[in-house]
Amino acid sequence: MKIKLLTVGKTDDKNLEQLIDDYKRRLGHYVKFELALIPDIKNTKNLSEIEQREKEGALILKNITPTDQMILLDEKGHEFRSVEFSRFLQKKMNSGIKQLVFVIGGPYGFSEAVFEKAQGKISLSKMTFSHQMIRLFMVEQLYRAFTILKNEPYHHE
Numbered sequence: 001m002k003i004k005l006l007t008v009g010k011t012d013d014k015n016l017e018q019l020i021d022d023y024k025r026r027l028g029h030y031v032k033f034e035l036a037l038i039p040d041i042k043n044t045k046n047l048s049e050i051e052q053r054e055k056e057g058a059l060i061l062k063n064i065t066p067t068d069q070m071i072l073l074d075e076k077g078h079e080f081r082s083v084e085f086s087r088f089l090q091k092k093m094n095s096g097i098k099q100l101v102f103v104i105g106g107p108y109g110f111s112e113a114v115f116e117k118a119q120g121k122i123s124l125s126k127m128t129f130s131h132q133m134i135r136l137f138m139v140e141q142l143y144r145a146f147t148i149l150k151n152e153p154y155h156h157e
């Protein structure tokens with residue numbers, strides 16, 4: 001199985017980017033992983049929140065193939081403890097899917113079309129974080145999940 005983290009907009013903080021790159025490198029020991037960026041929408045001042053969600057949604061769906069399983073990172077999604085998340089990943093790997101895609105949307109969330117296409121939603125916290133920070137948190141949690149599955153000492157209960 002391959003895992004893709006699909007995000008809207010680039011990370012403009014070099015420190016965050018460096019940390020994300022470190023976890024991407026670590027993840028490569030366990031799984032094929034890709035971080036895919038959808039460029040920010042231009043001229044958003046002229047768009048309503050709904051129009052921006054729709055445009056971003058169309059770009060997100062262009063990056064999803066029919067065999068992908070898409071999970072949205074959404075504040076109303078299911079919350080996992082790290083061990084539970086590792087079991088969730090194990091079940092996905094056992095199910096034989098080719099690619100699991102986690103999606104971090106833009107500042108106003110996801111369009112209805114994206115919600116309809118998604119196979120699930122997860123939340124990393126009830127708190128609100130910047131989309132740039134969520135990228136780091138998600139990559140770290142993926143790494144943590146694989147170390148849990150391999151019984152490696154990174155995670156402590």
